[in-house]
Amino acid sequence: MSIADVPRPANGHSALPADELPPEDGGFHREPPHDLEAEQSSLGALMLSAQAIETVAAVIKDSTDYYRPAHQTIYSTILDMYAASTRGTSIDPITVTAELTKRGDLAKVGGAPYLHTLVQTVPTAANAEYYAEIVREKAALRRVIEAGTRMVTMAYAGLDDADQIVEGAMAEVQAAATGTTDAIPLLSVADRWEGFLDELQAGTDPQALDTPWRDLNEIIELKPGQLITIGAATAGGKSLFGMNLAAHVALKRNKPALVASMEMGGSELMARLTAAEAGVNLDHLVRRKLTEADWGRIAKVADQLANAKNFVLDDSANLTLSKIRARMRWMTARDNPPAIVVADYLQLMTPEGGKATDNRAQQVAEISRGLKLIAMEFQVPVVALAQFNRGAVGRRPLVSDFKESSAIEQDSNIIVLLHRELAEDGTDTGPKAGEVEAIVAKNRNGASGRIVSLIFQGHMARLASFAR
Template identity: 65%
Template sequence: MTEHDMTEPDWASEAETNAPPHDREAEMAVLGAMLLSRSVIDPIAAILSDAADFYMPRHQTVYRTITDLYARSRDPKIDTITVAAELLATGELAKIGGAAYLHTLVAAVPAVSSATYYAEIIRERAQLRTVLEATRRATSRALTAALTAAEILDAAMADLQAAATGTTTTDVRLSVSDRWMGFVDELEAGADPRALDTPWMDLNEVVELKPGQLVTVGAATGGGKSLLGMNLAAHIALTRSKPALVASMEMGGSELMARLTAAESGVVLDRLIRRRLDQSDWEKVFKAAPRLQNAHNFILDDSPNLTIGKIRARMRWMASTGNPPAIVVADYLQLMTPENAKPNANRANEVAELSRGLKLLAMEFEIPVIALAQFNRGAAGRQPVVTDFKDSSAIEQDSNVIVLMHRPLNEDGTADDNRAGEIDLIVAKNRNGASGRVIPLIFQGHYARLRSMGRGI
């Protein structure tokens, strides 16, 4: 019996030739290189998503052990002896074939300098296995008719997108142990690195846009909610250089571009809409042109009859192009079309379904979703409350944050001359911070923008 026979388990022989795509030699070479040189661990970890990229279970165990040891101290000692000791301590040494197998891995390295190339082979094979598993699940669902055709297609697209972007829908780490070090890193950094800010510093003191949040912004008709949504998305895309998606059912692409150009250039919006620019206007447009002309990461989707499914498909398309959205603005909630809309359906139930759908989108893609929503007519002329949303009370329940927009008026309903050109953002709900705060902003409707006043109430 040879050393190879002693170290290879039964499942690595004939059955392996009929196994899903993988490359045993590449897996061995990567692990051996990591045991030989600590300098290749970071580049390899940057290519591989996690231990599950390795097909062979014992290779997953060795990779996980090496990376755990590497992350444990500032000057880790990684070699066959230290890794064998760690595997012995965790009771997994025998499972991988003993300490002798670690030396087999080292001997299997053609060149340490090619370690990242071997890692790319492993990642490619892992993606192929993910594609095969996605098609298998889709086929099973179709044969059993467990879901509707649209639901099966949507699930298949999610699985295939996971393969394309290197994520997974099955390997989820949820324990406190898994989450702890990342949370400590955030505490040391003094901020959540995944959180987004707004262009209004006073609002940032109260609200932080976090992954998985549904943030609902309500206003009366013509109350400035679309303006706020565009300003926020432009801030994320143009100032923070993160991909942003505006799904608009309120305006067409031309009007959206006019508002964006007005806000960025300082040209009066009415002149842009009417296409009546003078020389000074053109100079402002040309000055803003480089910033807007290169905004490839800022997507304005004005497709008719937008549904949750269409927005999800657009988000996946952005991810497939290398620009997964950091924020989504839906303008506005009550104009969206429900999936499988039925005649004479209860509109309140439909809006509740849409609200819940946007919340699930935020959680699925781990980004903040901003839902703009309209008030009932009864809210006109007074300070709004969370029960004023049109057609649904579910909005309050689904939202992590609710911001209500209000133009200050006198008791008789006329404009308040003392606060002309101002608008209040009322933080009516805030699960991660203070609620009840009122943030006044400068309302520059002629430039399609809101400006911070530098103070809060």
């Protein structure tokens, strides 16, 4: 038995029975640290301001940071509603009441009147982050108490060697300090060596993802924590690249994928996905004029797409870094953490907390850095689609052609530049008509400067590989 085996509380309360809590002077029992007013004010702010939801969610990563189980339920419900929200959706006491009723949790949280009480408790929604910080700090103190309780229990039991108990105690303290329940990470070369040898013997990195294009896979692979930027001019194929890649991960590799799109709405995304997977002319789907042959092709992929719960298309308005984080947490809470995230496209994203004096280049630089931090925080590859400036038209692009910011080049682990030779009317022209050049302009862990030609099948919303 180890310290990790000592039961942890499921709802954030103390792990000890009341009669085993350390007594205060006079024999009274201490109550675990919490601030009821801060919890109420933070929850009330969520129902007053959508911006407060993003702010609080960035501070409070887990509903168990709230002491009261009712508050945990309310917080989880609001985050779920926000993550699933679409344009025009309102989150307020009325809509939260309706959602809690649907889930059968309304009575558990104190009924509709209590939700209105939460809103009335808020001095100002502008202080939502401050309230959330108080909630998080109290939760951290409770974790310290819980860790100490398990340490004391194991020390009294004496079921392990003293060295093992001490090592477990250190892990508990580390977990309490970082707000996680993980053991101390294995950081030394000695700790990492056997796992590294296993990867070498396997011949592949088990955490890496491939792409749908075999000849491109010979040059790059997508690894956790990486920011991969795909650049192209207008109509250059970057959205096709992003959707094809996400579909490959979700449908062919059966791993969850998230596409966060500011470029297209849900209906257009579904049309492109269906065209690519079924091999149906995209124009027939967009205009809703399908032939019998089209319906036959769609029927062949219908079951797969109907059950693709691991493939999430988010077309929320005003896409921000916080919304992407919220959607990723929403997927994770449903045991469906994304294995890849595609953001379409970077320059359309809304900056967070930017000053009025910030120019667009500064804002794009902050967004680029934020996507890199998300990749590292969640340990997934994040694929950012980016637009070229007008100076790139008519020639092969360079990494300096990204619209509005050079920071994209600095933040990216991999940069792939897509190039199509187009006539003034947007049609293919030149000796490589019908092709897209994928130029690997930056590859931090491999060869750069390589060019892979892909087949441009815009009528079926896909890019195909020349390699069989």
